[in-house]
Amino acid sequence: MLILGLETSCDETGVALYDTDRGLLAHALFSQIDIHVEYGGVVPELASRDHVRKTLPLIEEVMTEAGVSPADIDGIAYTAGPGLVGALMVGATLARSLAWGWGVPVLGVHHMEGHLLAPMLEEEHPEFPFVALLVSGGHTQLVRVDGIGQYKLLGESLDDAAGEAFDKAAKMLGLPYPGGPHIARLAEKGNPERFHFPRPMVNRPGLDFSFSGLKTYTLNTVEDCRVDGEVSQQDKADIARAFEDAVVGTLVIKCRRALQQEGLKTLVMAGGVSANSNLRAELKMALAKEQAQVFYPAPVFCTDNGAMIAYAGAQRLKAGQVDTEDTRVRPRWPM
Numbered sequence: 001m002l003i004l005g006l007e008t009s010c011d012e013t014g015v016a017l018y019d020t021d022r023g024l025l026a027h028a029l030f031s032q033i034d035i036h037v038e039y040g041g042v043v044p045e046l047a048s049r050d051h052v053r054k055t056l057p058l059i060e061e062v063m064t065e066a067g068v069s070p071a072d073i074d075g076i077a078y079t080a081g082p083g084l085v086g087a088l089m090v091g092a093t094l095a096r097s098l099a100w101g102w103g104v105p106v107l108g109v110h111h112m113e114g115h116l117l118a119p120m121l122e123e124e125h126p127e128f129p130f131v132a133l134l135v136s137g138g139h140t141q142l143v144r145v146d147g148i149g150q151y152k153l154l155g156e157s158l159d160d161a162a163g164e165a166f167d168k169a170a171k172m173l174g175l176p177y178p179g180g181p182h183i184a185r186l187a188e189k190g191n192p193e194r195f196h197f198p199r200p201m202v203n204r205p206g207l208d209f210s211f212s213g214l215k216t217y218t219l220n221t222v223e224d225c226r227v228d229g230e231v232s233q234q235d236k237a238d239i240a241r242a243f244e245d246a247v248v249g250t251l252v253i254k255c256r257r258a259l260q261q262e263g264l265k266t267l268v269m270a271g272g273v274s275a276n277s278n279l280r281a282e283l284k285m286a287l288a289k290e291q292a293q294v295f296y297p298a299p300v301f302c303t304d305n306g307a308m309i310a311y312a313g314a315q316r317l318k319a320g321q322v323d324t325e326d327t328r329v330r331p332r333w334p335m
């Protein structure tokens with residue numbers, strides 16, 4: 001089955017072709033970051049308009065690259081939520097129109113299911129069951145995965161998502177949006193011994209997270225370092241390092257706890273924050289001690305992309321699932 005996947009839930013237009021026998025045939029991505037950077041965050045209306053401009057050209061691009069014509073395509077998957085409603089509607093409308101024109105089934109996919117299954121795109125991919133850590137700009141969740149569609153939420157953030165905390169801390173340090181990669185780069189020059197930021201909620205039982213206290217702690221530290229209105233580059237690097245270490249430390253503790261609780265030895269990490277190399281290294285080290293393994297997507301498939309939607313959609317379309325007349329996009333959609 002050859003599936004065209006469209007991702008337009010936020011500020012990335014992602015398009016991919018996934019074949020259930022041959023794997024990923026082609027993928028293309030357009031990031032809107034340059035459009036939103038001057039506003040310090042994603043502007044929903046601008047996001048929708050740009051998806052309108054970019055999606056069709058990207059579809060043509062991947063079809064040309066893969067040497068695929070409309071007659072070869074067996075179904076279309078698009079992100080139906082959660083996300084920005086206007087942005088989601090662009091993908092949904094385009095997917096349904098093409099599906100109608102080509103006479104193929106169409107299916108709306110959950111964005112986080114896409115992230116969760118992204119490691120399955122890799123040659124060396126995990127086997128079910130596993131625990132997934134989903135860490136993006138909108139979500140921080142630990143999920144037990146027993147198979148496609150068999151998900152049990154083990155814990156989640158009670159306030160900010162990990163990526164959101166990275167973005168807000170970056171703003172406090174005068175770094176551009178999205179802040180995660182900028183904090184990571186700055187943290188490399190930071191002294192890990194200078195500050196010790198709290199690891200929120202690690203002393204309490206359970207698998208929930210909280211990052212808003214860490215945000216306040218970061219802000220207070222920035223203010224303490226201010227001299228004549230300025231924070232030095234070294235102070236900023238030391239703060240970035242302490243912040244990143246605290247987030248990574250918290251995530252590692254909770255992942256180990258989740259694996260122990262579920263009696264599993266496989267962890268899958270996905271979502272934008274899983275691109276963080278410090279997090280990858282620390283998790284790998286911590287889990288190796290327990291003979292557990294960690295899997296993650298290639299860095300390009302950690303952040304939003306069309307390949308993960310094509311893959312998730314292919315699994316569900318193969319099982320016979322399709323949209324009905326009253327399927328709607330869902331800006332909020334618990335998994």
Ligand code: KG4
Nearest residue numbers: 136137138163178180181272273276303304
């Ligand atoms: O999954 P994603 O692309 O979009 C959402 O669905 O939210 O995740 C974006 C988030 C942003 O908050 C961004 O700052 C964060 O992932 N991020 C990172 C890194 N790369 C992206 N956070 C920490 N370190 C990184 N290297």
Ligand code: ZN
Nearest residue numbers: 115136303304
């Ligand atoms: Zn995402």
